[in-house]
Amino acid sequence: MASSTKQAVERIERPTRVGRWNYLTVGGLAALTEAAIYVAGIMYFLVILDFATVTAPLQQVELFAANQTSLYAMYLLIYVVFGVVLVPLVLVLHARLKTDAPMLMGATTAFGLIWAGLVIASGMIANLTTGVVVDLYSTDPAQATTVWLAVSPVIDGLGGGNEIVGGIWTLLVSVVALRTRALHRVLNYVGLVVGAAGILSAVPALGEVGGGIFGLTQIIWFVGLGILLLRASRRETSPAAR
Template sequence: MVNHLQKIAGVAALFQALIYIAAFAFFGAFWAFPTDADATEKFAFLTHHQTILSLVNLTMYVVFGVLLAVLVLALHQRLKSKAPVLSQLAATFGIIWVGLVIASGMIANIGLAVAITLSAKDAEQAMTLWITVNTIVEGLGGGNEVVGGLWLLLLAIAALKINALPKLLSYFSLFIGVVGILTIYPAEVLTEIFGLGQIVWFVWLGVILLMSSQAELNKNVKEQ
């Protein structure tokens, strides 16, 4: 059962990396929001693209959060026997991050729908609401990665203490965790470093979890 969970978590980590890449690609190459337009034109654009934006929010927040919950549980399972306190503390921040990420997606989509409806009556008031919603989403997790950074940092410390993960991966996790904590200062470059670092981390971790679960399976087969 434990080995099965590690395998599922490895797959989840790889999908999380794909979600990050897809989000970067979407907003970097395809999303052409008219920032210089007036409120009416902006909401005409949002109305036209509401479905795709809602799906993107659902994927990069809610689906990502569900996959993250699996990964948090699996890593806690991996670390708890030899580092119970650190593992439990890390899992606490991991679960909080899950909640914040999923909440961000739900608020983003409900806020989008309400703002678009309001824009038919008062575009300026709707824009004020839209800015407020975006600020809340950014504060919860879209542009602030402190909680996620703490999770990574504590995971790295625990993994280094008991050699639960490759040392290079643990040191990389330590670095990305510190960057995440530093995003408490609103600098876009820090958020971008954290995001790009997370892509590498999720892929790396996913491969390690899949390889270790397969190695454990092969070991069990030989012992039978």
């Protein structure tokens, strides 16, 4: 009877495993997916569309009209899919790091989930706005430009250009990991840089620089995090760990 009770408790406390697919595997794949989405977004906007050189609002609207289908797909990927994949990653990190810092990790997880929601909302607004702007452009380019000028700050404020919430989440994850000696020290220091850059992106004079550093360094952070989580998953699912 005592043996059965002990086994039941262990099943509750231990993350559920199905073969090699445990919660760490999901988190590792989620982190690598986020990094891939970042790279896809950078390649699309900076290389394919060359969006950085298009500064006039009317030219931006013309670019949207010429690339509506691919733009819709990319907004869906870099905002909505990114936000959806972020949720399991946030929860995996919470499960991994909460034991030694429950209160701080609780706040960290809250910021991560808020960031996921803001990014998803930003993408939904971006896609709806792009559709309205393109429809208006065919009949009234000036009005289409006005609509874009009115809504684009909302998109940027929610998650397209202001990375403060994502920066806070990354910073706090790194602080918790450093305090509890989890993950890897070098990766945690990279996370501190990512977080600081994201927070600085909220300062108008530093917005572009902070946002650029945030995006590039977070690719490195996501890749490193994904590799560490997958390695930890293999260790926990190996026969010796059972």
